[in-house]
Amino acid sequence: MSTNPNVPDAAVSRLATYLRVLSALSEGEAPEYISSAEIGRQAGVSPDQVRKDLSHFGEFGRSGVGYGLEHLRGHLARIMRLDREQVAVLVGAGHLGSALARYPGFGSRGFRIGALFDIDPKRVGQTVGGFEVEHVDHLHRRVAELGAAIGVIAVPQTACQWVVAALESAGVKAILNFAPGAVQAGENVNLRNVDLARELECLAYYLPR
Amino acid sequence: MSTNPNVPDAAVSRLATYLRVLSALSEGEAPEYISSAEIGRQAGVSPDQVRKDLSHFGEFGRSGVGYGLEHLRGHLARIMRLDREQVAVLVGAGHLGSALARYPGFGSRGFRIGALFDIDPKRVGQTVGGFEVEHVDHLHRRVAELGAAIGVIAVPQTACQWVVAALESAGVKAILNFAPGAVQAGENVNLRNVDLARELECLAYYLPR
DNA sequence: GTTTGTGAATGAGTTCACAGCA
DNA sequence: TGCTGTGAACTCATTCACAAAC
Numbered sequence: 001m002s003t004n005p006n007v008p009d010a011a012v013s014r015l016a017t018y019l020r021v022l023s024a025l026s027e028g029e030a031p032e033y034i035s036s037a038e039i040g041r042q043a044g045v046s047p048d049q050v051r052k053d054l055s056h057f058g059e060f061g062r063s064g065v066g067y068g069l070e071h072l073r074g075h076l077a078r079i080m081r082l083d084r085e086q087v088a089v090l091v092g093a094g095h096l097g098s099a100l101a102r103y104p105g106f107g108s109r110g111f112r113i114g115a116l117f118d119i120d121p122k123r124v125g126q127t128v129g130g131f132e133v134e135h136v137d138h139l140h141r142r143v144a145e146l147g148a149a150i151g152v153i154a155v156p157q158t159a160c161q162w163v164v165a166a167l168e169s170a171g172v173k174a175i176l177n178f179a180p181g182a183v184q185a186g187e188n189v190n191l192r193n194v195d196l197a198r199e200l201e202c203l204a205y206y207l208p209r
Numbered sequence: 210m211s212t213n214p215n216v217p218d219a220a221v222s223r224l225a226t227y228l229r230v231l232s233a234l235s236e237g238e239a240p241e242y243i244s245s246a247e248i249g250r251q252a253g254v255s256p257d258q259v260r261k262d263l264s265h266f267g268e269f270g271r272s273g274v275g276y277g278l279e280h281l282r283g284h285l286a287r288i289m290r291l292d293r294e295q296v297a298v299l300v301g302a303g304h305l306g307s308a309l310a311r312y313p314g315f316g317s318r319g320f321r322i323g324a325l326f327d328i329d330p331k332r333v334g335q336t337v338g339g340f341e342v343e344h345v346d347h348l349h350r351r352v353a354e355l356g357a358a359i360g361v362i363a364v365p366q367t368a369c370q371w372v373v374a375a376l377e378s379a380g381v382k383a384i385l386n387f388a389p390g391a392v393q394a395g396e397n398v399n400l401r402n403v404d405l406a407r408e409l410e411c412l413a414y415y416l417p418r
Numbered sequence: 419g420t421t422t423g424t425g426a427a428t429g430a431g432t433t434c435a436c437a438g439c440a
Numbered sequence: 441t442g443c444t445g446t447g448a449a450c451t452c453a454t455t456c457a458c459a460a461a462c
Contacts, residue, residue: 016410099308105406174412197314201225203383273462
């Protein structure tokens with residue numbers, strides 16, 4: 001019944017899935033209680049794994065009954081810090097950045113894109129997905145204004161390291177980076193990389209020989 | 210000096226990184242040999258890890274010297290099946306699908322998007338990133354024509370499972386899915402999920418408390 | 419001296435199995 | 441009987457350490 005000293009990252013990722021499952025259920029004809037078996041079935045995870053993951057943060061269930069759906073959902077949302085809206089800024093208004101700015105999956109899940117930046121004068125001032133593209137020079141000021149703790153990077157590889165540094169000095173605490181290549185971030189910033197081309201490359205490896 | 214019985218997925222992902230590092234070097238003033246230490250430094254991985262990963266597939270290096278750069282690059286490309294062009298089809302021509310269709314990172318790394326599909330009649334026939342959007346009814350025929358082994362899914366969650374089945378029956382062997390939620394695929398298809406919203410959610414968890 | 423390849427040791431995460439509770 | 445919570449066993453991956461090769 002520990003709190004959260006060192007929870008595996010894979011477990012955190014699964015918790016996000018559980019939360020999504022519960023939120024979806026909560027909108028339909030919601031049962032009052034749900035078992036780890038049912039959560040696991042809907043999340044594609046074993047019941048054991050579900051219980052173990054949850055046990056890192058406390059005891060939320062009742063033996064022989066299951067987990068109170070709304071109760072567990074509230075706890076998970078708080079654990080994941082998705083009980084309040086999180087503001088993110090997006091750097092890079094190219095194809096990928098524009099797509100992310102319009103991506104409905106962010107807004108519908110507790111995130112709000114607060115501003116969209118680019119360095120290209122031709123893009124600055126244009127409207128993309130409801131945002132007026134701002135010059136990246138305003139990053140520092142705007143991050144403070146918005147109280148944004150998260151930055152999303154969708155710029156070419158060559159500009160990536162520079163943008164990380166800019167976001168860091170602006171006070172952002174977490175960064176999701178879509179640019180490929182190795183990037184360095186400071187101690188007090190959590191950097192997460194998603195490399196779309198690499199995902200494809202890994203798939204190619206598993207093609208039948 | 211084993212071949213490749215069961216290589217960890219994390220190792221495969223790193224191999225893709227090593228290949229990228231070598232390819233980048235190969236374009237500049239390329240040294241003839243490179244050590245595991247240098248590869249590791251550029252890839253953000255320990256030298257031990259580099260050697261262990263490579264050792265799953267053979268002995269490519271020379272003690273006291275290092276790895277022949279072009280030699281190793283060729284081997285890695287063949288291991289990752291990136292020595293020949295891989296054709297992928299993309300389903301979903303919305304914002305994300307359009308961005309992916311235009312994403313330069315695919316083309317520059319041995320992949321070619323062969324066709325772009327959608328189910329919405331308003332989108333079919335339009336040109337997106339150089340592709341004429343085709344109706345998803347033509348998926349089966351076109352996959353065969355193109356010899357595509359890879360499918361990329363960028364459709365809403367509700368349509369995702371249906372598209373997986375369609376790609377599967379069209380003969381695709383690997384699928385990269387950007388739709389959230391649990392999806393099932395058959396035995397002989399490799400399914401890989403990337404959930405952009407979940408990546409953000411995981412970041413939120415690590416925000417300072 | 420330098421660097422590879424790899425068995426052994428360590429560490430991390432998942433699955434098992436069962437006690438405890440409703 | 442049904443289900444949770446969790447220590448123990450197990451599996452998987454990384455790190456260590458060193459012999460062999462240059």
